[in-house]
Amino acid sequence: MILGTVFGVLFWVATLVLVLGIANKVRIYWKTPAPLKIPTMPAPVTQRGVVWRMFKEVVFFQSLFRASKPTWLFAFVFHMSLWLVLFRHVRYFQDPVSSIVLFMQPFGKYAGFAMILGLAGLLIRRIVVDRVRYISAPSDFLMLVLLIGIGATGLMTKFVVHTDVLQVKEFFRGLMLFNWQPLPSDPILLIHLASVAFLMLIFPISKLLHAPGIFFSPSRNQVDNPREQRHLAPWAADLEAQGKIYPDDK
Amino acid sequence: MADYEIPKVTGETGKLAVPAVEHDTMKGTGPWISKPHFQKEMHFPTDFEQIGGTTKYTLVDNWKERALDKLDDLRTRYRSLQVYLDICVKCGACTDKCHYFIGTADAKNMPVARQDLLRKVYRRYFTFAGKYFPKLVGAVDLTEDVVDDWYNYYHQCSQCRRCSVFCPYGIDTAEISMAAREILDHIGRGQKYCTEIMGKVHKIGNNLGLPQAALADTLEGLEEDVEWETGAKVKFPLDKKGADILLITPSADFFAEPHVDGLMGYAKVFHQAGLDWTLSSYASEGANFGMFIGSYENMRRIALRIRKAAQDLGVKRIVFGECGHAWRVAYSFLNTLAGPFDFLDPKYPVPQHVLEITWPLLQAGKLNIDKTRNDDKTLTFHDSCNIARGTRMGDKPGGQFDIPRNVIKAVCNNYVDMNQDTTHDATFCCGGGGGILTDDLMEIRVKGAAPRMEALKNVTENQGVTHMAAICAICKSQFTKVIPYYGFTMDQIVSVHQLVSNALILEGQLEYEKIERDEDDFY
Numbered sequence: 001m002i003l004g005t006v007f008g009v010l011f012w013v014a015t016l017v018l019v020l021g022i023a024n025k026v027r028i029y030w031k032t033p034a035p036l037k038i039p040t041m042p043a044p045v046t047q048r049g050v051v052w053r054m055f056k057e058v059v060f061f062q063s064l065f066r067a068s069k070p071t072w073l074f075a076f077v078f079h080m081s082l083w084l085v086l087f088r089h090v091r092y093f094q095d096p097v098s099s100i101v102l103f104m105q106p107f108g109k110y111a112g113f114a115m116i117l118g119l120a121g122l123l124i125r126r127i128v129v130d131r132v133r134y135i136s137a138p139s140d141f142l143m144l145v146l147l148i149g150i151g152a153t154g155l156m157t158k159f160v161v162h163t164d165v166l167q168v169k170e171f172f173r174g175l176m177l178f179n180w181q182p183l184p185s186d187p188i189l190l191i192h193l194a195s196v197a198f199l200m201l202i203f204p205i206s207k208l209l210h211a212p213g214i215f216f217s218p219s220r221n222q223v224d225n226p227r228e229q230r231h232l233a234p235w236a237a238d239l240e241a242q243g244k245i246y247p248d249d250k
Numbered sequence: 251m252a253d254y255e256i257p258k259v260t261g262e263t264g265k266l267a268v269p270a271v272e273h274d275t276m277k278g279t280g281p282w283i284s285k286p287h288f289q290k291e292m293h294f295p296t297d298f299e300q301i302g303g304t305t306k307y308t309l310v311d312n313w314k315e316r317a318l319d320k321l322d323d324l325r326t327r328y329r330s331l332q333v334y335l336d337i338c339v340k341c342g343a344c345t346d347k348c349h350y351f352i353g354t355a356d357a358k359n360m361p362v363a364r365q366d367l368l369r370k371v372y373r374r375y376f377t378f379a380g381k382y383f384p385k386l387v388g389a390v391d392l393t394e395d396v397v398d399d400w401y402n403y404y405h406q407c408s409q410c411r412r413c414s415v416f417c418p419y420g421i422d423t424a425e426i427s428m429a430a431r432e433i434l435d436h437i438g439r440g441q442k443y444c445t446e447i448m449g450k451v452h453k454i455g456n457n458l459g460l461p462q463a464a465l466a467d468t469l470e471g472l473e474e475d476v477e478w479e480t481g482a483k484v485k486f487p488l489d490k491k492g493a494d495i496l497l498i499t500p501s502a503d504f505f506a507e508p509h510v511d512g513l514m515g516y517a518k519v520f521h522q523a524g525l526d527w528t529l530s531s532y533a534s535e536g537a538n539f540g541m542f543i544g545s546y547e548n549m550r551r552i553a554l555r556i557r558k559a560a561q562d563l564g565v566k567r568i569v570f571g572e573c574g575h576a577w578r579v580a581y582s583f584l585n586t587l588a589g590p591f592d593f594l595d596p597k598y599p600v601p602q603h604v605l606e607i608t609w610p611l612l613q614a615g616k617l618n619i620d621k622t623r624n625d626d627k628t629l630t631f632h633d634s635c636n637i638a639r640g641t642r643m644g645d646k647p648g649g650q651f652d653i654p655r656n657v658i659k660a661v662c663n664n665y666v667d668m669n670q671d672t673t674h675d676a677t678f679c680c681g682g683g684g685g686i687l688t689d690d691l692m693e694i695r696v697k698g699a700a701p702r703m704e705a706l707k708n709v710t711e712n713q714g715v716t717h718m719a720a721i722c723a724i725c726k727s728q729f730t731k732v733i734p735y736y737g738f739t740m741d742q743i744v745s746v747h748q749l750v751s752n753a754l755i756l757e758g759q760l761e762y763e764k765i766e767r768d769e770d771d772f773y
Contacts, residue, residue, distance in 0.1 A: 028332065029332065032326060032328070032333075033329060035586070036583055037582045037583065038330060038422065038425065040415055040420055041639050041640060041641060041647070041650065042648045043647060044647065057418065057419075057420075063343070063416055064341070067344070067347070068343050068416075075341065125342070129342065131346065131357075132340070132341075135345065136340055137340070137386070137387050137388030138386050138388070139386050139387045202379075205377060206379065206387075207337065207339045210337040210339050213337030213419065216329060217420040217421070218333075219330070219421075220420035226581060226582045226583070226584075226585055227581065227601075231586050233327070245551045246547045
């Protein structure tokens with residue numbers, strides 16, 4: 001039961017940090033003005049076009065595909081597998097489990113392997129390609145190691161040392177209602193869960209911010225219409241209203 | 251010719267191989283530093299001084315604190331900066347995309363590494379991970395060595411945005427390098443080339459410091475040249491009140507080759523189409539160096555000259571000549587900086603590019619064209635980076651690629667495109683954009699031109715290309731200067747409107763040419 005409480009608190013803290021941390025960053029991105037029109041051209045001339053452009057970036061990684069086929073392959077396989085794996089995990093929070101989640105179970109199960117393959121490809125690239133090695137900080141390697149660790153331990157609970165998944169489900173379903181339940185004491189499971197909590201904790205202070213951040217990237221989210229519509233940031237409008245060129249003008 | 255190695259171009263594929271990473275091949279002291287009195291005019295701090303007997307300068311007092319304050323200020327005013335500093339995942343997609351990296355192999359010329367020079371400091375002082383675990387996330391203290399690296403490597407970026415095309419998040423190194431230069435300007439590390447030139451614009455109206463009388467003289471000379479060549483009285487009006495069109499063009503168009511041939515082309519097109527136009531001596535400059543140094547205020551101050559000129563002259567439309575960065579500031583920023591332009595004729599977009607005038611005239615058959623006059627040439631087209639990735643022409647995305655090509659093909663019989671990895675939005679910068687076009691940066695300019703030179707060599711050797719057309723004053727100046735290093739000759743660079751000019755037959759020109767020929771035969 002101690003284990004259940006420790007991990008219960010850990011997951012509550014991690015969830016709060018994740019949600020509030022990202023919310024705070026999104027708030028900052030949102031309120032920071034983009035004073036100039038800087039879409040990378042050619043850019044869509046309508047808002048709908050921008051949604052389509054963003055869709056292609058977020059779902060198919062269009063720019064990365066143009067940039068580097070190996071990186072695209074590894075990154076695409078990793079991210080898409082991650083979605084399947086995450087979706088599969090919905091069953092730990094639902095009762096009864098919806099039919100679509102049930103249907104996706106086998107796909108999610110094997111996506112775990114694909115996810116690790118993708119991550120391994122990215123890690124090998126980071127080590128082998130001299131340019132990518134040069135730009136990597138220790139945290140860039142560790143991030144991949146952490147994700148591989150999460151994937152590997154997760155797969156082990158399924159394929160190597162079976163965990164009492166019903167108990168795990170009890171734990172998480174209880175957690176949502178502050179109804180503390182015990183957690184199986186399998187070391188592999190505990191490493192898996194601790195790593196996930198750690199990932200959630202560092203999400204808002206790391207490069208994982210690319211996930212919400214891309215939606216705020218002016219070079220991708222702006223409409224190409226500067227001649228038709230005047231685009232003015234609030235601070236620039238203030239300067240204009242005061243009749244000033246420079247803020248230090250008298 | 252030079253005390254450094256010129257990159258080898260073979261022309262075999264049109265695309266240079268990516269070099270292995272080397273370290274510090276381009277380490278240096280950067281371009282000449284701007285003196286305090288140039289900085290003053292830009293409203294930048296002036297409390298720094300030359301170190302006696304050297305070309306070095308001190309930094310301003312409390313430079314570190316003031317640099318960090320400026321960074322903090324900019325990240326709250328520019329979403330691009332805040333987001334781009336945060337979200338890079340170091341995937342490496344951009345690492346082989348920069349012409350300066352390809353030409354120099356210096357690790358710090360990889361776009362992400364260039365961004366990291368600033369990002370590492372941002373992380374150290376403004377992020378949790380960097381404050382408490384600097385080594386883990388590669389955060390560094392702000393030291394004078396870091397400032398030296400900033401000054402050196404942020405002046406080896408031409409802000410061409412090629413990297414941003416390939417970044418999965420669109421991270422634009424130009425935004426980072428503009429912010430870095432703005433910070434440097436606030437601690438006594440301004441770049442002389444940019445600030446000195448902007449001082450001339452603020453004072454006189456153009457980058458050259460060419461006053462009204464000299465400009466009028468020059469234009470009169472051009473009228474004589476055109477008349478001597480064609481027999482037609484083509485006007486180059488200056489400060490003509492009540493004209494319909496105000497033409498804003500880079501001041502290089504007034505005297506440099508091949509720019510001036512382009513200017514003669516615009517004038518002939520306006521003449522034949524019967525358009526009433528004028529230049530302005532007050533706003534006699536299309537270029538806006540305020541963009542290069544990331545200074546919204548200075549960029550706006552220059553842009554407002556155009557608004558004032560348009561109002562004073564009472565024109566109906568504003569048209570820009572062939573200039574890459576000018577067209578970016580014009581197309582993308584002018585409405586923001588100096589709008590709204592509700593006093594102009596709402597029938598026309600504000601502003602227009604001269605190619606947006608010429609192409610419809612060609613389509614409508616309103617220009618009398620003899621394509622064979624360009625038959626001595628086989629052309630290719632260099633997409634200027636700022637036009638390709640920072641603007642549009644016409645009403646459809648991609649018009650900035652099609653319209654110049656359409657115009658060239660309408661006035662020339664022989665046209666070939668270069669390797670597609672080096673054209674359109676994947677075009678390589680000429681190597682001299684973004685405030686780099688100065689003699690104290692010759693080495694980086696020569697090396698940065700290598701990817702374009704390889705693509706050009708490929709089409710000259712395999713497809714008989716003789717000339718490369720450009721629509722940017724910087725591209726034209728840069729290429730005429732650096733292509734001799736690669737075995738080409740200066741006159742292989744031409745303006746697009748120079749080609750139009752060659753093929754355009756004015757009223758009475760054929761008769762005039764016949765008389766001239768007869769006279770030549772007679773003597």
